[in-house]
Amino acid sequence: MDRYLDLEYATAGDRSLCLDLYLPEGSARPRPVILYIHGGAWREGSKAHPRALRFASEGYAVASVGYRLSQEAVFPAQIHDCKAAVRWLRANADAYGLDAGRIAAWGESAGAHLASLLGTSAGVADLEGELGCPEQSSAVTAVCSWFGPSDLLRMNDGPGEMDHNAADSPESQLVGAPIQMRPDLAARANPITYVTSGAPPFLLMHGTGDLVVVPNQSELLHEALTRAGARSTLILLGGLGHGFPGEHGRWREIFGYVSVFLSAYLRP
Secondary structure, three states: OEEEEEEEEEEEOOEEEEEEEEEOOOOOOOEEEEEEEOOOOOOOOOOOOOHHHHHHHHOOEEEEEOOOOOOOOOOOHHHHHHHHHHHHHHHOHHHHOEEEEEEEEEEEOHHHHHHHHHHHOOOOHHHHOOOOOOOOOOOOOEEEEEOOOOOHHHOOOOOOOOOOOOOOOHHHHHHOOOOOOOHHHHHHHOHHHHOOOOOOOEEEEEEOOOOOOOOHHHHHHHHHHHHHOOOEEEEEEOOOOOOOOHHHOOHHHHHHHHHHHHHHHHOO
16 A cells, blocks of 8 residues: 655645545556545544545545644634645546545544535535635535534533533534534534535434434434435444444444445445
């Protein structure tokens, strides 16, 4: 496998924004691309060791993106960065043997929120930003969302381990204000706000025992997508908590769902 680490895809002021690109050896070109977005409550996490890397063995190029965290910049900086990464991949597709027409976004938790926004907000001027290669499209072909937020004001709907409405919650820190006091800022950050019939296919996966991001977040997005006429598959995994803890021995099943989904929408 060829690895290209810390490729600069854009700059935000003096800040260099980088992604890691993994290219499978011997795969047919152009390669379909998985853009992987890490979790960490928008305030921590790293692009190192993306879970999507296992799919390089199936012929996918994997790009793992770093983005500005909430301590550094509030929303919409995070989605501006992710859109810039998509545009960079398109602009450099020929140089790396990538298929610019087949890019899937996959994220977990906060990264799933951003992946879902990539899927629902293509062309929304407020969220596009001006970083990177503005002449390129930021639209993605498909979205895989693992236990991601979709409606920030409804994250306390079920029993959980934290108060998402608190002034210091990850969601409030993301938008720069207590979310219940600024519903306008919360709505601006919600993937569900931008759902249309033109959204790409979604695979939404959530553990029914998730006490960090409650399962209604995937259910609400699924309902909005299907109501709009977009394609969405919701898989609720019985008893699993946030992060799909590895002790349960169900990784083969979980990644199997993703493999089928990616094959359906990224293969020629």
